[in-house]
Amino acid sequence: MTRSASSYFESGTGSLRRKTLSGGIATGIGQAVTFALHFASIAILARLLSPHDFGLVAMVTAITGFVTLFGDSGLSMATVQRATITHDQVSTLFWINAGLGLALMLVTMALGPVIAWFYGEPALIGVTVATGIGFLFRGFGVQHAALLKRNMNFNRLMTASVAGAATGYGLGVFSAFQGLGYWSLVVQSVGTAAATTAAMWVACSWKPGPPVRGSGVKSMLGFGGALTGSSLLIHLLRNFDNLLIGWYWGSASLGFYSRGYTIMMMPMSQLNGPINQVAMPALSRVQSDEKRFKEAYYKAVTLLAVVSFPACVLLAACAEPFIVTVLGEKWKDIVPLFIALAPAAVLSTLTNSVGWVYHSLGLANRQLKWTLFAVPIYLGGFAIGLPFGPEAVAASFSITLSVLFLPTFWFAFQGTPLKVSELLGVLWRPVTTALTAGGIVVLMLKSGLMSHPSAPQQLLVGGLTFAIAYGAIWLGLPGGKTQLMETWNYLSSSFTRSNPAPPKIDPTFAGTKTAV
16 A cells, blocks of 8 residues: 555544535535536436336336445445544455346346336346446445545546536437437446546555454444435435336326436536535544534535525526427427426425535434335325326425425434534525525516516526526525625634634524533
C-alpha cells in the first residue's frame, strides 16, 4: 500500500468546514454536468425510441433493481460511517463486494426466462441476460468510491462519476442512432457501469490486498445487512409501481409512466446529489458532537429545500410546455401523470434526508423498523390506484407520502439532537416561496396573456416569471432578507476562518428548546 493510498484511512475534523464547502462545490459542478448529460440523453432517446422500447427495459429494471442492492450490501456506507478503518478491513469488504457482483450477475441471467414469463414478453430474456453483466462491473468499484467519499475527495469522485456517465450516455445515444432500439438502453446501462468502475480505479490510488480473516468486519457486515434490508424495502417501494403498471397495463403505459417519473424526480436525484454526497461523510465525522451535528444537518436540509423545491414546483407548473419541448408531442399524454407526481417529488426531497440521520449515527436497525412499517402502506396505495390507471398510481404515491411526511421525521429524530419543530423552522420560507411562485406561473400561463405561444416560449416565460416571483416573495417574507444575508455570510466566512457562526434557526416554528 502506497503512502498516498494510506491517507484514505486517516480521519480528522480540523478542516471539516472547508472540506464540506469545497466538496459541495465540486460535487455540485459534477452533478450539474451529469444532469446535463442525462437530460440531453433523455431528450435525444425520446425522439429515437418508442414508449414500448422504454417500457421493455423498465420491466426488467423494476425487478433486477432489487438484485442491485445486494451488490453493495450496505458495505460502502459502512466504510464511510466508521470512525476508524483499516486496509485489511476494506480489502476484505472489496472481495465480498466483488464476489457478490459475480453471484448477482449469474442470478440475474437465470431470472431472464422468469421475467419474460411474468410479463409475457419473450424479448425480455435477452435484455435481462445482458443487463446482468453490469452487476459484475459494479462490484469491483464499490469500495473505491466509498474511500473517496470517506476521505471527502469529491473532486476525484465526481470526475470519475461524470466520466462514467458521459461514456455510458454516449454509447446509448450512438447505439440508438445505429437503430438498435431498446438495446441502446441496455448498452447505456452496462456501459455506464463498466466505465464508472474503471474511472473509480483511476481516481482512487488504493489497491486491495487479499481478504483477511479476523480483520474485524463482522460488525460492519451487520451494519450493512440492516442497511440492505431497509434499502430492499425502499427499492420495492420505488419500483413496485413500475412492476404493477407493466404487468397490468403493458409496456407502452409503463414507458409513459417511467419517463414521467424519471423526469419529475430528476431534481431530487440529480440536484440533491451534491448535498447527499457531502452531508453523509460530514455528519459521520461530527456524530459525537451534538451541537455541530445539528448545525450541519439543518444547514444541509435548508440547502436541499432551497435547491430542490423550486425545481420540482417549476416543473409541475410548466408541465405541458416542458414535456412537449423536451420529449416531443408524442409524449404529451404523460402531463397529468407528471402533475400527479409533483407532491411526491417535492416531499421526497426532504424525506431523503432522514437517511443521513440513520446512517451517520449508525441507526440502521431503526431505519429498518420504519421501512417495515411504512413500505406496506405505500404498496397498498399503489394497488388501490392500479385499476384506475397510471395517473391514479402516481396520485396515491403523493397522497401517502403527504400523510407519512411528519411521522417519518418524528421517528428518525427520536433520541437524537434533532427536533421536528426546528426542522419546520428552517423550511417554511423555501416551501412557502416555491409554492406561491408556482401558483403565479400557473395563473399566468392559463390567463391567455400570451398570444398563441409555442411550448418553448411558454417554458421560457414561465421560468423567468418563477425566478422573479421566487426572489421577490422570499425577500418580502418576515426575516427573508436577514436569512439570505446570514447564509451568505456563513458560506463566505467558511473560506476565511475554520469555525464560522452557523445561520440561525427561525424561532417561528421552533418551539421551546429542550435538552437531548
